[in-house]
Amino acid sequence: MPKYPAIAEQELVRQCKHGDLKHQELLYKQFYGYAMGIGLRYLANRDDALEVVNDAFIKVFNTIKSVDEKLPFKPWLRKVIVNTAIDRRRKNLRNLAEADLDEAAFIATPALAVSKLNANDIVTMMQLLPELNRLVFNLYEVDGYNHEEIGVMLNIAASSSRVYLGRAKERLRKMILQQEEKG
Template identity: 40%
Template sequence: MIKEIDDNNIQIIKGCIKEDQRSQKDLYTRYYALALGICLRYSNNKEDAIGILNDGFFKVFTNIKKYDFEKPFSAWMSKIMRNTGIDFYRTKIRLGSVVDISSYEHIIIDDETISQKLNYDDLLMMVHRLPPAYRTAFNLYAIDGYKHDEISEMLGIAVGTSKSNLHKARERLAEMVRSQNSILGKIEEDN
């Protein structure tokens, strides 16, 4: 975990404001894992995530003069990475490379909560397997805490579409959990 207010962090940020390449490298190294984790949530694969990450760091370095030292740097940078991921998603929609989500069959969700069944890594892997529209709505709502009207505005979709995509994401995740539990149950029976 990065200590936000340490003198070293402040010096690195001030160096980045002066466009010092060593400071930029230090900042990139220091926040790489956090930023990549965010970018992976908004991409289909690691290559896309790296592209989002690099675009995001470019925006960080370009706009670092606007950073308010009174606020946590990680929150400021995370917002830039998240917005860069959303921009990536919007571009994919415009280029027509997002899967048509209306063609998927949906299974009704149980009352069981997903969080009771999974650890973080399992959930992240399952979220990553969702279609891009579902994954983006789920990330923004369930993980980043945005409301549907905010998601609607960010993605250029109707509020109802945001709600529908979240509902369908939850259904798909619940099915993945049921499937995983079924497989684990069979493995335990065989042993």
């Protein structure tokens, strides 16, 4: 049994705009799973994802007054979580050595059927990707940003974004092939 009765998304947002702590808790509980799913796509471990989710909800509660109650809340929340994850990664990216990606070759392989994989297999594979590859893959393939936008977000060249995406896809293909050989 839930602690509080289910409340419509618009009502939750409206009450959170008034600073109602009970409704902030309800909003957090209602969207926690969704937020963690996004966080885990961008971060290698659960603790980092949880930290990003909590930071994102703090941002949400601090800026929720700007939300248009007539628009769906989830897309706005997703954007806050993604941006919070990117901010965290951006801090860590400064420490990574950067290869000369502008001259790297892109190697393509034919698309593979992944019908035997389940969601956990895919999440595990994503978490095994190098940090920049995973970040660019998520931004481009999952969240729909283009390479120019990704370049601005991560402070890299758009061509570097393309190379990171290509490398991520190639690594995923290899992991899928290995999985298919096992099964």
